Amino acid sequence: MTKNAYGIAHLRPPAVLHEEVFEYLERIQATLDPYGGRFVVHGAQPQVMEGEWPGALVVIEFPGLAAAHEWYASPAYREILALRADHIPGDLVIVEGCGPDHDSAAMGAAMRAAAA
16 A cells, blocks of 8 residues: 655745745645645644744645655756745655554554564
């Protein structure tokens, strides 16, 4: 079973709402569509329960790691990336999801056994 993958961005202040940022927002969905990407969280201000999180959060879901990497490397996305990156500092990671059958207790037990 293919696991979903996620592009997760932490957009930090100071975000400058420049004309280019508006253009980026207007164009990004068209870059996601060919790769099955969809926004799960878009610009939300997290309710910080532990630690610090200055800024906003964006989560984009993809049908798998390959699709996420292909989107990020696509000419269409590369063409608009600077429109955001030049005005809003942040970090972007791509991660594979754990899947619907994930068992954290089994994972913990396996980690305990490996550490012994």
